[in-house]
Amino acid sequence: MAKLMMKGNEAVAEAAIQAGCRYFFGYPITPQNEIPEYMSLRLPQVGGVFLQAESEVSAINMVYGAAGTGARVMTSSSSPGISLKQEGISYIAGAQLPCVIVNMVRGGPGLGSIQPAQSDYFQATRGGGHGDYRLLVLAPSTVQEAVELTQLAFDRADRYRNPVMVLGDGVIGQMMEPVEIWTPGCGRERAVLNSLYIEPERCEQHNLDLAATWAKMEQNETRVECQFMDDAEVAVVAYGTTARIALTAVRRAREEGVKVGLIRPITLWPFPYAAIQAACSHVKRFLTVEMSLGQMIDDVKIAVAGARPVEFYGRTGGMIPGVRDILRRIAPDKEGL
Numbered sequence: 119m120a121k122l123m124m125k126g127n128e129a130v131a132e133a134a135i136q137a138g139c140r141y142f143f144g145y146p147i148t149p150q151n152e153i154p155e156y157m158s159l160r161l162p163q164v165g166g167v168f169l170q171a172e173s174e175v176s177a178i179n180m181v182y183g184a185a186g187t188g189a190r191v192m193t194s195s196s197s198p199g200i201s202l203k204q205e206g207i208s209y210i211a212g213a214q215l216p217c218v219i220v221n222m223v224r225g226g227p228g229l230g231s232i233q234p235a236q237s238d239y240f241q242a243t244r245g246g247g248h249g250d251y252r253l254l255v256l257a258p259s260t261v262q263e264a265v266e267l268t269q270l271a272f273d274r275a276d277r278y279r280n281p282v283m284v285l286g287d288g289v290i291g292q293m294m295e296p297v298e299i300w301t302p303g304c305g306r307e308r309a310v311l312n313s314l315y316i317e318p319e320r321c322e323q324h325n326l327d328l329a330a331t332w333a334k335m336e337q338n339e340t341r342v343e344c345q346f347m348d349d350a351e352v353a354v355v356a357y358g359t360t361a362r363i364a365l366t367a368v369r370r371a372r373e374e375g376v377k378v379g380l381i382r383p384i385t386l387w388p389f390p391y392a393a394i395q396a397a398c399s400h401v402k403r404f405l406t407v408e409m410s411l412g413q414m415i416d417d418v419k420i421a422v423a424g425a426r427p428v429e430f431y432g433r434t435g436g437m438i439p440g441v442r443d444i445l446r447r448i449a450p451d452k453e454g455l
Contacts, residue, residue, distance in 0.1 A: 121296035127152035140166035143180035149288035150222035178206030185215040194220035208247030212313030216275030222291040225436035233436025234288030239413035261295035342390035350379030367444035394421035
């Protein structure tokens with residue numbers, strides 16, 4: 119298959135269509151606007167439906183309805199828009215309905231900036247809305263991986279009857295890279311839909327049933343990439359776009375004789391605790407790098423459990439960590455880096 123040069127947002131949209139998505143409901147917000155724009159052109163060509171809702175709240179409830187009919191459906195937004203969708207996401211999770219939600223994160227809080235960020239980590243990995251629920255959260259670091267994880271998201275949403283979030287950022291959405299996109303199969307059984315349980319005993323049992331599903335996700339869906347970790351004495355933990363920058367810093371430090379490696383979570387939930395715990399056997403310290411004031415660092419600290427120091431470097435508000443700044447924190451005592 120020939121590769122195509124595509125912008126990240128457009129590649130995500132085409133990947134969704136090739137995965138069988140035929141319904142998209144959304145509302146414009148930078149930096150993900152190319153997704154609904156692309157869907158508005160392509161979905162009618164394949165017999166699908168694109169609808170720009172009057173608000174993000176309306177959009178997520180349209181997703182709820184379409185998912186309830188058995189359709190493969192997606193919505194996308196960026197940080198403030200995802201916040202407005204949270205009640206609907208909770209309802210969808212409670213009703214055990216599959217759908218895919220794409221968040222191309224921008225700086226916050228509030229309206230913040232339109233520049234890339236990773237400061238929606240807490241919202242994505244801790245549910246975000248009300249009640250006990252979880253989303254499977256996938257974090258691509260390349261446009262090709264955004265394609266693959268978007269298509270995986272539809273498959274896993276169906277498998278677990280649960281919403282799946284693809285968590286990117288403005289860089290992933292706006293950059294252009296060569297990609298391959300293929301057509302995966304789809305299909306699932308019908309089910310009774312409900313998220314309202316008046317009797318507390320039935321509501322508790324429903325939550326326990328949901329928890330059993332999430333336990334299966336934790337067992338089967340954790341994904342992580344480790345590079346240069348066999349002899350590493352310093353481990354950099356980063357995801358998404360930040361991981362690409364951190365890997366360059368790791369390679370440059372390696373050229374100077376610094377024993378450093380990279381741990382890149384691909385699933386932010388379930389978080390790859392085991393990979394970080396295993397690294398504690400030989401790593402002397404961990405450095406968490408994020409486009410935020412520090413959110414994933416909480417999960418790194420949980421994994422390390424006090425066995426090693428965990429340091430942090432981050433930029434926020436749309437600022438991106440630089441290679442040289444990461445190098446200085448990898449080897450603060452080594453001159454010339």
